[in-house]
Amino acid sequence: MTISLVQKYNVPGPRYTSYPTVPYWDDSLFSAAAWRDTYIRSFNESNTAEGISLYIHLPFCESLCTFCGCHKRITKRHDVEHPYIKAVLKEWFLYCDSFPETPNIREIHLGGGTPTFFSPENLEMLINGIFSRAKRADNYEFSFEGHPNNTTHAHLVTLYNLGFRRVSFGVQDYSPEVQKAIHREQPFHNVAKVTFWAKEIGYTSISHDLVFGLPFQKLEDVIDTIEKTKSLAPHRLAFYSYAHVPWIKGNGQRGFKDEDVPKDRNKRQLYEVGKMILEKNGFHEIGMDHFAVENDSMYEAFQKGKLHRNFMGYTSSQTQLMIGLGVSSISDSWYAFAQNEKTLEDYYARLDKEELPVFKGHILTPEDLIIRRHILNLMCQFQTDWDTTVPFPEKENIIIQLQEMENDGLLHISEKGIRITEKGKPFVRNICMAFDLRLKRKAPQTQLFSMTI
Known part of the structure; x- marks a missing residue:
């Protein structure tokens, strides 16, 4: 891996245990x-x-x-x-x-x-x-x-x-x-x-x-x-x-x-x-x-x-x-995420009231579900096919953004989908960020994530 690629792509980014990521x-x-x-x-x-x-x-x-x-x-x-x-x-x-x-x-x-x-x-x-x-x-x-x-x-x-x-x-x-x-x-x-x-x-x-x-x-x-x-x-x-x-x-x-x-x-x-x-x-x-x-x-x-x-x-x-x-645990129904209270005191207090101790969450939109599937494919298989999900309007813009990564040898783009190369595997978080529409629409004002490389 060249020094220039590390310097170019080593930016703060999510680890994508979920989409949308918790800050979004x-x-x-x-x-x-x-x-x-x-x-x-x-x-x-x-x-x-x-x-x-x-x-x-x-x-x-x-x-x-x-x-x-x-x-x-x-x-x-x-x-x-x-x-x-x-x-x-x-x-x-x-x-x-x-x-x-x-x-x-x-x-x-x-x-x-x-x-x-x-x-x-x-x-x-x-x-x-x-x-x-x-x-x-x-x-x-x-x-x-x-x-x-x-x-x-x-x-x-x-x-x-x-x-x-x-x-x-x-x-x-x-x-x-x-x-x-x-x-x-x-x-x-x-x-x-x-x-x-x-x-x-x-x-x-x-x-x-x-x-x-x-x-x-x-x-x-x-x-x-x-x-x-x-x-x-x-x-x-x-x-x-x-x-x-x-x-x-x-x-x-x-x-x-x-x-x-x-x-x-x-x-x-x-x-x-x-x-x-x-x-x-x-x-x-x-x-x-x-x-x-x-x-x-x-x-x-x-x-x-x-x-x-x-x-x-x-x-x-x-x-x-x-x-x-348990305290701070996150649940995933595929259609939504829910996180439990983060302190023991609040966790116990909610259960004392006979309530599920969730304090925040996210209901996934149809767009979220499409993007989630692509990011999961990339994180788990180093590839994603366009026909695994319904079309979405931002697809062409995402492809344009990925073309520079293709020029750097990190992935291949085809009519069928995207394949991450061996050279591109260390940059999978960066590739997923190209799909992260919520991150694009609202860039963080403070540092939220660890570095990608």
């Missing part, structure tokens, strides 16, 4: 009643055929990782676990009371925060509570995020016995200097231990999350981290770009100076070298920032054109309806 949601048409109408519609269209997904946000962490952009509550008090699980189950039961039939659950993902902050017994109470009002779909897939420092053998056994077969361990980087800067000090031994435990117990998909562009991170750090990761042979990897957004996350990302963070050419080199090593060792690039071996379900989904992306990230199975439970 229109609250004026959103209401609790409108949200209910859309999720009931989606439930009726999809529950029997494919089932629904649950994302459950477990927000507690014992310490603050300064690279993290997630909603979390820092505490060492574990007496917060039981009240929180009671609240999440109450929220779930409110949804179940409105469903016309028993929900058929295809996917569950436990995210955080730190899901393994919770004891195995309390996680078992949570999952059993969910299934007191639901049943498992065929080919269900349950996954959770595990912190290598506090995931116990009992955590892994308990969740395995509850049907979980996929676990993702947060690694980030093995450099002591980087770990100290991001306040996430965990030795390789801890990661190896939980990875081997998971394999022995029978987990069929083990993932490691790595991050490039962290403060003080050097090329040799990335190489060393990937070499150590190879030795543990996970089935898939997330190789994320660190999103340096201290203006959003406040003091959490102020533990180091801006000049300590790799930028532009230096940052991109970390990814390119890492990608080269991964591909030499049997990992295939899947979507954006993800890699998988050939026998992993994510690789198979990518090959079959069934890879999906939502607020849980990339998933190997697609469900039309995803319900987000």
Whole structure:
């Protein structure tokens, strides 16, 4: 990749876990009643055929990782676990009371925060509570995020016995200097231990999350981290770009100076070298920032054109309806998005009133649904066809805007659609931005997004 292309296209841009992106949601048409109408519609269209997904946000962490952009509550008090699980189950039961039939659950993902902050017994109470009002779909897939420092053998056994077969361990980087800067000090031994435990117990998909562009991170750090990761042979990897957004996350990302963070050419080199090593060792690039071996379900989904992306990230199975439970969670009915209250206090207060704790959202317009489909195609398959959606007036303007990217060798434009080239894959966010009509019509006055490269 040439320096000039990085300099040209490295601009702030969304990661497109949704379209419209959260800063461009229109609250004026959103209401609790409108949200209910859309999720009931989606439930009726999809529950029997494919089932629904649950994302459950477990927000507690014992310490603050300064690279993290997630909603979390820092505490060492574990007496917060039981009240929180009671609240999440109450929220779930409110949804179940409105469903016309028993929900058929295809996917569950436990995210955080730190899901393994919770004891195995309390996680078992949570999952059993969910299934007191639901049943498992065929080919269900349950996954959770595990912190290598506090995931116990009992955590892994308990969740395995509850049907979980996929676990993702947060690694980030093995450099002591980087770990100290991001306040996430965990030795390789801890990661190896939980990875081997998971394999022995029978987990069929083990993932490691790595991050490039962290403060003080050097090329040799990335190489060393990937070499150590190879030795543990996970089935898939997330190789994320660190999103340096201290203006959003406040003091959490102020533990180091801006000049300590790799930028532009230096940052991109970390990814390119890492990608080269991964591909030499049997990992295939899947979507954006993800890699998988050939026998992993994510690789198979990518090959079959069934890879999906939502607020849980990339998933190997697609469900039309995803319900987000817990503080700050986002739900997706395909026709609308809804986000829960962001503070525990407000979340608990809404549930005390027997109300779903959503506080904002967006009802997708017909135009939104068209653009969403194109952006999903590009993010998941690196291509989109014009005939997958109905025509829309701005199509010709989008093609004109993309022609410069075609001249730069990033994509091919044809009468059928758009194909992103190998050279263009690092710029997929920029390509999607050409379709983002809401972003074009109202350019942000302040910086909202991380850099694209």
